[in-house]
Amino acid sequence: MESTLRAIRDGESVLDLSPRSTVSGGVEDIYGEDRATEDQLVTPWTFSVASGYSLLRDPQYNKGLAFTEKERDAHYLRGLLPPIVISQQLQEKKLMQNIRQYQVPLQKYMALMDLQERNERLFYKLLIDNVEELLPVVYTPTVGEACQKYGSIFRRPQGLYISLKEKGKILEVLKNWPERSIQVIVVTDGERILGLGDLGCQGMGIPVGKLSLYSALGGVRPSACLPITIDVGTNNESLLKDEFYIGLRQKRATGKEYSDLLHEFMCAVKQNYGEKVLIQFEDFANHNAFELLAKYGTTHLVFNDDIQGTASVVLAGLVAALKLIGGSLAEHTFLFLGAGEAGTGIAELIALEISKQTKAPVEECRKKIWLVDSKGLIVSSRKNSLQHFKQPWAHEQEPVSTLLDAVKPTVLIGTSGVGKTFTKEVVETIASFNDKPLIFALSNPTSQSECTAEEAYTWSQGRATFASGSPFDPVEYNGKVYVPGQANNCYIFPGFGLGLVISGAIRVHDDMLLAASEALAKQVTEENYKQGLIYPPFSNIRKISANIAASVAAKAYELGLATHLPRPANLVKYAESCMYTPVYRHYR
């Protein structure tokens, strides 16, 4: 057998591998897999010529019924498919019809994951052409439910699992991944999955979902994307007791054990994929997230989507909203419910932008921004007990425990991960001292949203401008239709990552976040504003991503952080030309 395999590997003329008939009329079991009793070892061998049966089962190349007559002849597909040949458009139509028949969002999610596993190009074509309809399925809110039930719905593994068992062998594990030229990694340790808390190893749905958006919305090739879950255990008691749980059945490793594993991972990634692979940290708990970003920000190309991507998307929405509510950023007062990754990340970028606009020191600009955590308003008397990322926000003020007791904000931002916290009283109060209150309810998924779009519009008597992390349908109030925006980092990270990739950037810089934000805000049209929108529609997201990518790349060149030289003259055109499109290719 070894000589046969070697002949195939070396490209010599292929030997006869067809199973031979035996005298008894059965089929000879040449490799002994069927003869072996259960306690004997067998070799799980395969050979990889993408033709015939294996071509149909290779999601990267499979086209299903869209294989042409010529391709069916050339690639040994005759008889393996029914006679009809149909177009990708017709396949898309049929699949959308099928997906629309499912009433339960999780069924739609599973159907889409099956499609991704079966026919990658068709999956991306569907996602791009129906982005507004399918985004809530592959992404928030449905991906949250998928993660909660990941063990039960698990069929085929997606992405790479690195657990404590792989300590000392992470480089080898990376080498098991079939693709060599990786450009973007999204990694989680599953400790803060959306606002759903610790889902351990089942957080894998998040890197998988984020990376499918990298390809669909940002045009990064799917084969260049690698979803990774680091499994250091979970503190989620119900998962630890769940017989279908797919992760390590132990409490989370912390301290040195945790940081050693993460360090080995970060070094192995750089060693295996080089300096220019983007590592996006996603849904880590804040006690690790800030530290990882600070520690690896100077040695690796790292980006924390929850801290930085969210900041960039919210700043864009704020800048755009000024056209509706008036004033400059510096003239507004901001109040956050939630002072973690998203809250302090956004707050810091707002302060930075105000500082750039007004030339005032950033410390001064922070004074217009207030944050509330689970213990109340962040004030100076609490300073010694505050986590380091909250300390810059500890302003001089008496401690208060209720949201609107001390501050009269013009902008209210929810980043608490706790649903229903913007109560009727809260919305009515902010609407009582603002003609046009601006309200962001950013927590995901929908169940954790601080309030719904309907509540925001009704309780403010139609005066609020509203955007949320997970999507809400338009609302009719007093005969007028209000269209809520979706303030989600998925507006930013696909284009942001593309900009880093095409410029060959080696580090992320805050000015790139500001550039991405500005590029997004510029995409909001007069027509969008007329509808009360502060974000452009997702139907234009590939164009939006190309513009964001161009702005981020331009900043990378300006800062001397780009290695792709010479700089392309027209970066928007260049970004567009680099984007993956999922139409079928013709096979020779």
Ligand SMILES: NC(=O)C1=CN([C@@H]2O[C@H](COP(=O)(O)OP(=O)(O)OC[C@H]3O[C@@H](n4cnc5c(N)ncnc54)[C@H](OP(=O)(O)O)[C@@H]3O)[C@@H](O)[C@H]2O)C=CC1
């Ligand atoms: N729309 C988007 O694009 C994004 C949305 N998010 C969403 O934001 C939410 C928070 O994420 P993240 O910042 O990373 O989480 P963190 O855990 O880092 O922060 C949560 C913060 O909320 C505070 N908090 C919790 N409960 C309450 C409460 N009842 N009242 C007031 N404050 C409370 C916590 O207080 P304490 O510090 O005292 O514990 C903490 O400061 C999640 O739901 C996530 O899905 C995140 C990223 C992007």
Ligand SMILES: CC(=O)C(=O)O
């Ligand atoms: C959107 C996102 O990244 C989050 O909710 O964590």
Ligand SMILES: [Mg+2]
């Ligand atoms: Mg996230």
